[in-house]
Every structure is written in C-alpha cells, then in structure tokens.
Amino acid sequence: MPSSDEPAGFPVGGETVMVLGALGAGLVCFxxxxxxxxxxxxxxxxxxxxxLWSLVVIAIVTLIPAGGPPGIVAAEGRQTTCSFDLGGPAPDGFWIFESGQRLLNTALFVPSGALLVLFLTRWRSGWVFVPFGLALLAGYSAAIELVQLELARINRACDVTDIVDNVTGAVVGVGIGLLLSLVLLPWRNRARSRRG
Structure with a gap:
C-alpha cells in the first residue's frame, strides 16, 4: 500500500472501461x-x-490506460520527451482492432474528418473553414500526445508517429466528407426550396 506522500496510480483503465465510456457518450450524443x-x-x-461523439471516443481511447489501471508509474520509467522515431515500432492494436496500432490511430480520426465536413457544409461558406477544421483536428491529436507525455499516471507514450497517423486519418475522413457533402447538399437545397 503506498504511503500518503506517494502519488496514487490512475484509478481506471482497460478495454471494458473504454467501451462503456464510448457507449455512454454515444447515448448522450444520440x-x-x-x-x-x-x-x-x-x-x-x-x-x-x-x-462530438467521435471526439469524445478519441479522448477515451487515447487517454484511458489500455491494460487496466496501471498503478504507480515510477519517475525513472516516465517518458521525458515525445518519441520522434517516425514509423518506429508500434504495439499491436487492441482486441477490437488486431491489425496494429498504426491502423487504429489512422482509423480513429476518419469519422471526425468526415463528420467535420458535414457539420461545416451546412453553411454555404462552410467549405472555406474545412482546412481550418482539419488543422484543429491535427491540434487535437497533438494535444492528446502532450497530455500523454505530461500525465505519467495514465501510462501512455507520446509519439509523433501517432500524430502523423491521426492526421492521415483526418485527411481521409475529410475526403470522404467532401464526397458525402456533394451527394447530400443538393438534397438539402431541394428541401429548402420546398419550404420557401
């Protein structure tokens, strides 16, 4: 049992907590x-x-310890800087995505990119803000990596490869969102003209 002056470990973690968190966030967003x-x-x-749901799920998957509550992470074992070993070794994915961590990191941001475009293209001028929204998604990924670096108790690693993979997924998602907007936008215009 740790003494009162020792930092406590992170209290929750594991894939079950992630799935329950995603389901709870999904219910609220529904x-x-x-x-x-x-x-x-x-x-x-x-x-x-x-x-909103996709952004919360990203935070849950990237900031909740994957293997369960990690307990205390010793100062000697703490990462002091982000890894800049681009494309370096990445662990296997979770049981949900067994094909690898890099694919998971890419796939995780695809829905956000697509939904961002659909959100912005409600307005005619929304197309102009798509690159800005993509930059915000990249910033969100970078912020998550910084949190992983600073909060040793969550036992996660800061890696620039994750940012590259996340941004790649966001770009793919934006491409999908642009295609969906071209399909859905005429439908919206017809609906507006019927109301007017």
Whole structure:
C-alpha cells in the first residue's frame, strides 16, 4: 500500500472501461441528436452529434490506460520527451482492432474528418473553414500526445508517429466528407426550396 506522500496510480483503465465510456457518450450524443433534429435537420443534427461523439471516443481511447489501471508509474520509467522515431515500432492494436496500432490511430480520426465536413457544409461558406477544421483536428491529436507525455499516471507514450497517423486519418475522413457533402447538399437545397 503506498504511503500518503506517494502519488496514487490512475484509478481506471482497460478495454471494458473504454467501451462503456464510448457507449455512454454515444447515448448522450444520440439524445443531443433527438433534441436538435427538428431545428437543425436530420443531417446537420446527426453530423453535430456524431462529431462530438467521435471526439469524445478519441479522448477515451487515447487517454484511458489500455491494460487496466496501471498503478504507480515510477519517475525513472516516465517518458521525458515525445518519441520522434517516425514509423518506429508500434504495439499491436487492441482486441477490437488486431491489425496494429498504426491502423487504429489512422482509423480513429476518419469519422471526425468526415463528420467535420458535414457539420461545416451546412453553411454555404462552410467549405472555406474545412482546412481550418482539419488543422484543429491535427491540434487535437497533438494535444492528446502532450497530455500523454505530461500525465505519467495514465501510462501512455507520446509519439509523433501517432500524430502523423491521426492526421492521415483526418485527411481521409475529410475526403470522404467532401464526397458525402456533394451527394447530400443538393438534397438539402431541394428541401429548402420546398419550404420557401
């Protein structure tokens, strides 16, 4: 048992906590969708709720210790700088995604990129903000890596490869979102003209 002056370990962790957190966030975002679909329209309400849910899931998956509560991380074992070994060794993925950590890091940001575009293209000028939104997703990834570096108790590693993979996923998602917007935007315009 640690003495009162020793730092406590991180109290929660593991894949079950991640899945439960994602489901709980999904329920809250679904309620948000139900509350806003009449005012925003189904597509915009779904894009808004989905974008928020995807961002929360990213935080859950990247900031909750993967192997369960890690206990105390000794100062000697703490990472002091981010790894800049681009493309270096990455651990296997979680049981949900067994094909590898890099694929998981890329896939994790695809929904956010796509939903970001659908969220922004509600407005005609929204296309202009897509690159800015992509930059915000890149900043979000970098912020997560910094939190992983600073909070040794979550027993996560800061790695620039993760940022590259995350941004790659966001770019792929933005491409998918642009294609979806081209399909859905005419439908929105017809719906507006029927109302007017």
């Amino acid at each position: 309620l948000l969708f139900l509350a806003t679909r009449r005012r925003l329209g189904v597509i915009q309400a779904a894009a808004t709720a989905g974008l």
